[in-house]
Amino acid sequence: MTSAQRPTLHQSVALVWRTLRSMRTALILLLMIGLASVAGSLLPQWPNSPERVIEYRAEHAFWGTFFDRAGLFDVFGSWWFVLLTTLLFVSLIACLVPRTRALWRALRTPPMHAREIDAFPCYTDMAVVAAPDVSLEAASHTLRRRRFRVARDPGRPALAAEKGVAREVGSLAFHWAFILLLAGVLYGKGTGFSGFAVVVEGQTWIDAQANYDGQIRTGRFFDGDFTGAGVRLRDFRSDFRRTGQPMDFVSEVDLLGPDGSVLGPADIRVNHPASIEGIRIYQINFGWAPTIEIRDRGEVIASGAVVMDRDPAPEGVEDFAMPWRGIVKQPGAGAGGADRAIELELWPDSRGLAALLQGDEPQAMLVEFDPIIRFTVWEGTLTDLSTNRLDTRLLDEVSTGILGAGRTADLADGRELTAGETASGSAISFPELRQYSVFQVSRDAGVPLVLAAAILILVGLLPALYGSRRKVWVRIDPDGEGARVRVGGLAMQRKPQFEDEFARLVDAIASAAGGARAQVPAPDDREPDDREKVQTR
Amino acid sequence: MTDLQWARISNDAFNVALFAYIAAMIGSFVFLAFRRDAIWQVSRAIAVAGVAANLVSIAARGLAAHRVPWGNMYEYSSLLALLVVIGALVVLEGVYKVRSLTGFALMFSVLTMAVAVSFLYVGPGPLVPALDSYWIKIHVQAAIWGSSLFALGGIATIAYLIVDRAERRKLAALGSQSPPPIMGGSLDLDAVSSDAPDDLVADSAEDVRERPSERRLVPSAAGLDRLAYRIISVAFPIWTFAVIAGAIWAQEAWGRYWGWDPKETWSFITWVIFAGYLHARATSGWKGRRAAVIALVGFASLLVTYYVVNLWIVGLHSYAK
Numbered sequence: 001m002t003s004a005q006r007p008t009l010h011q012s013v014a015l016v017w018r019t020l021r022s023m024r025t026a027l028i029l030l031l032m033i034g035l036a037s038v039a040g041s042l043l044p045q046w047p048n049s050p051e052r053v054i055e056y057r058a059e060h061a062f063w064g065t066f067f068d069r070a071g072l073f074d075v076f077g078s079w080w081f082v083l084l085t086t087l088l089f090v091s092l093i094a095c096l097v098p099r100t101r102a103l104w105r106a107l108r109t110p111p112m113h114a115r116e117i118d119a120f121p122c123y124t125d126m127a128v129v130a131a132p133d134v135s136l137e138a139a140s141h142t143l144r145r146r147r148f149r150v151a152r153d154p155g156r157p158a159l160a161a162e163k164g165v166a167r168e169v170g171s172l173a174f175h176w177a178f179i180l181l182l183a184g185v186l187y188g189k190g191t192g193f194s195g196f197a198v199v200v201e202g203q204t205w206i207d208a209q210a211n212y213d214g215q216i217r218t219g220r221f222f223d224g225d226f227t228g229a230g231v232r233l234r235d236f237r238s239d240f241r242r243t244g245q246p247m248d249f250v251s252e253v254d255l256l257g258p259d260g261s262v263l264g265p266a267d268i269r270v271n272h273p274a275s276i277e278g279i280r281i282y283q284i285n286f287g288w289a290p291t292i293e294i295r296d297r298g299e300v301i302a303s304g305a306v307v308m309d310r311d312p313a314p315e316g317v318e319d320f321a322m323p324w325r326g327i328v329k330q331p332g333a334g335a336g337g338a339d340r341a342i343e344l345e346l347w348p349d350s351r352g353l354a355a356l357l358q359g360d361e362p363q364a365m366l367v368e369f370d371p372i373i374r375f376t377v378w379e380g381t382l383t384d385l386s387t388n389r390l391d392t393r394l395l396d397e398v399s400t401g402i403l404g405a406g407r408t409a410d411l412a413d414g415r416e417l418t419a420g421e422t423a424s425g426s427a428i429s430f431p432e433l434r435q436y437s438v439f440q441v442s443r444d445a446g447v448p449l450v451l452a453a454a455i456l457i458l459v460g461l462l463p464a465l466y467g468s469r470r471k472v473w474v475r476i477d478p479d480g481e482g483a484r485v486r487v488g489g490l491a492m493q494r495k496p497q498f499e500d501e502f503a504r505l506v507d508a509i510a511s512a513a514g515g516a517r518a519q520v521p522a523p524d525d526r527e528p529d530d531r532e533k534v535q536t537r
Numbered sequence: 538m539t540d541l542q543w544a545r546i547s548n549d550a551f552n553v554a555l556f557a558y559i560a561a562m563i564g565s566f567v568f569l570a571f572r573r574d575a576i577w578q579v580s581r582a583i584a585v586a587g588v589a590a591n592l593v594s595i596a597a598r599g600l601a602a603h604r605v606p607w608g609n610m611y612e613y614s615s616l617l618a619l620l621v622v623i624g625a626l627v628v629l630e631g632v633y634k635v636r637s638l639t640g641f642a643l644m645f646s647v648l649t650m651a652v653a654v655s656f657l658y659v660g661p662g663p664l665v666p667a668l669d670s671y672w673i674k675i676h677v678q679a680a681i682w683g684s685s686l687f688a689l690g691g692i693a694t695i696a697y698l699i700v701d702r703a704e705r706r707k708l709a710a711l712g713s714q715s716p717p718p719i720m721g722g723s724l725d726l727d728a729v730s731s732d733a734p735d736d737l738v739a740d741s742a743e744d745v746r747e748r749p750s751e752r753r754l755v756p757s758a759a760g761l762d763r764l765a766y767r768i769i770s771v772a773f774p775i776w777t778f779a780v781i782a783g784a785i786w787a788q789e790a791w792g793r794y795w796g797w798d799p800k801e802t803w804s805f806i807t808w809v810i811f812a813g814y815l816h817a818r819a820t821s822g823w824k825g826r827r828a829a830v831i832a833l834v835g836f837a838s839l840l841v842t843y844y845v846v847n848l849w850i851v852g853l854h855s856y857a858k
């Protein structure tokens with residue numbers, strides 16, 4: 001009833017440790033991780049598709065909140081998934097340490113000698129021509145040549161041999177490799193980062209905190225040390241089939257070192273990232289970026305490429321049939337110091353716009369062809385300076401117009417200006433259409449470790465699955481002119497194959513010992529061998 | 538020949554293969570029912586013709602599309618069906634001398650191909666850039682080889698469960714009248730397995746093979762169990778390699794080797810289940826029927842990885858289109 005019956009702390013720890021050590025625990029944990037993964041694949045996940053999580057939560061009020069609380073929208077980042085993984089790895093280590101120690105000990109102690117060798121599943125008793133000491137040497141040599149570890153019995157002319165530790169070594173390598181895998185994942189994710197870079201043709205992008213588009217995902221131990229290396233996008237090319245199926249996207253870049261020197265050209269395409277200074281640059285996306293110039297009474301007040309986003313396509317319409325949008329915001333540039341915003345809608349292939357206006361089938365716009373921009377000018381007060389949305393509550397529409405490549409239009413009324421004509425107020429022009437590339441830039445220093453672990457997993461798995469441990473014992477006794485050789489054998493796995501191997505081994509020993517003489521009668525038919533009995537006792 | 542002609546040859550050969558497999562499947566089942574050797578000979582010849590047509594279809598597809606012919610689900614299905622039939626003819630019949638499972642393997646291939654022509658057909662064409670990589674060729678090949686072996690293992694497992702049940706019934710019926718027969722390790726699996734608790738690899742072919750003297754058509758339950766185990770233990774490392782190759786490819790294409798994309802997640806789940814199966818086999822008391830159930834769950838998970846994820850769950854792996 002008292003504390004005497006309660007387990008001590010030491011006992012509790014020992015119990016937990018014993019539980020964790022068992023393979024059953026590891027299996028259950030592995031199974032639970034499997035179940036968690038099922039949930040993670042069926043429900044939308046924050047890191048992969050945030051929009052679908054939001055949609056799901058909007059549609060399923062109760063379950064949405066419930067799943068969110070339970071971490072089911074981010075299964076693989078939830079505390080309980082981390083806990084399960086941790087427990088699994090603790091369990092794995094708890095089981096591997098004693099197994100490894102046992103293997104280590106087994107490798108350093110010679111094979112064990114057996115007393116009664118005729119009880120083994122494989123057993124042969126034969127008489128050979130060579131003398132006992134020669135036969136012993138021959139048997140030992142034969143076994144060694146077949147890569148058995150051989151130990152000679154100090155007291156008798158007998159051998160113990162074994163082979164096939166590769167099985168246990170492989171199994172342990174395989175299991176330890178998961179620890180290495182975890183180490184590689186944690187190290188790589190912990191010290192690495194990943195972000196997106198948007199680069200317009202002709203522009204240079206430098207790896208620095210401020211130059212990333214949107215959020216950078218950094219590991220907990222990321223040292224904030226951006227490399228200062230970069231790329232200059234010379235040209236972007238995309239090839240499509242007539243069906244609109246993409247064939248290839250290539251960014252032709254110059255790689256730049258941290259000191260700004262050109263290291264050399266590179267093509268970055270899907271499946272062919274570039275590496276500089278330990279960071280990798282992947283082709284992820286692309287789009288259109290028209291250059292826009294805004295003049296005020298003939299004087300350029302703003303110019304640059306506007307990175308545009310494509311409108312989402314409605315059901316049944318091809319993505320590339322949709323126009324692209326961008327916004328130019330100019331605080332204080334409007335009449336009387338009001339803010340100005342210009343909404344731009346780009347049709348990189350004006351035949352797409354023509355199809356829309358004529359009510360034809362939407363047409364995919366895969367190449368540049370007489371690009372055209374429709375614009376709307378607003379003036380008033382801007383509530384924010386973001387470039388991907390426009391809050392028009394405090395703005396008034398001033399004008400709308402259409403602008404072809406190389407043309408200029410008056411912002412006050414949207415009218416196109418003829419060559420040489422200057423606007424009384426501001427004018428917008430569209431000198432050329434460029435493309436931009438979206439790169440994913442990331443650093444993961446754990447990749448080599450993870451790769452090594454993967455290789456170790458595979459290499460360890462093969463002997464672990466197909467290897468087998470075999471033991472062989474040989475006993476030699478004088479027998480007339482020659483020797484009596486008895487061989488016993490035992491396989492822990494693959495027993496039928498071992499029977500064949502054993503037969504071949506016995507033949508090899510016999511021929512190494514000068515060949516077999518007439519067979520000694522089988523053990524059952526012989527009379528008890530008294531001399532042998534005395535010797536073993 | 539033009540691409541269009543190659544495409545047509547591919548489609549025609551596909552249909553020929555499908556009908557040959559159907560005929561051979563029916564033949565195999567008739568053989569099981571009547572046990573006439575001639576029926577077996579004929580259905581085997583038809584199955585071999587089907588394999589030839591299937592090969593032609595795949596090769597012509599490659600010539601029509603100017604690339605490796607395993608770039609979308611229709612093409613995977615064709616290759617999977619081919620490998621399962623070849624596996625049944627070469628491994629089951631050739632190596633293990635088991636003739637009773639071929640009809641079921643053909644049935645698997647017929648279903649796979651029927652689903653492929655009905656729902657997954659796309660014309661030959663180039664790959665989308667994301668799939669156009671050295672690693673995906675290796676990855677897909679490994680995945681299909683692994684899958685076909687898992688499928689054969691699944692078939693052997695189902696056969697094991699059926700035969701085991703029949704044997705237990707027979708034993709129960711016998712037991713009520715007379716003492717159980719002494720022979721037959723297959724009758725008391727657990728007793729047999731506890732002899733060899735750390736025997737992860739089934740004892741060799743000999744145990745599975747039908748002994749000519751016995752003239753048994755259907756192997757014993759224990760034999761089928763070991764057969765299933767041997768096949769799965771070959772499939773497992775191949776699947777492991779496929780997952781690793783996929784991760785290497787993901788690292789090249791998307792800048793991360795693992796992202797818990799639904800496809801990745803399900804191939805991991807399949808991997809975990811078969812790892813559980815292998816562990817269960819190593820634990821005495823979990824051999825036999827309980828392990829078999831795990832193998833079937835793994836087989837189901839493989840089908841989810843293959844069909845459900847590609848067709849119904851959205852992910853980065855965009856082969857379905």
Ligand code: HEM
Pocket residue numbers: 021022023026030088091092095096099171175178464465735737811812815816819820
């Ligand atoms: C996937 C293929 C795997 C194979 C073929 C395999 C094989 C084995 C084998 C042969 C044993 C020894 C069984 C015994 O001595 O009775 C074992 C034990 C164990 N395995 Fe695995 N294993 C695999 C995967 C894993 C994984 C992924 C984990 C966890 C991360 C794991 C965790 C363990 C644990 C904790 C033990 C218990 C060790 C002991 O009790 O000595 N295994 N495994």
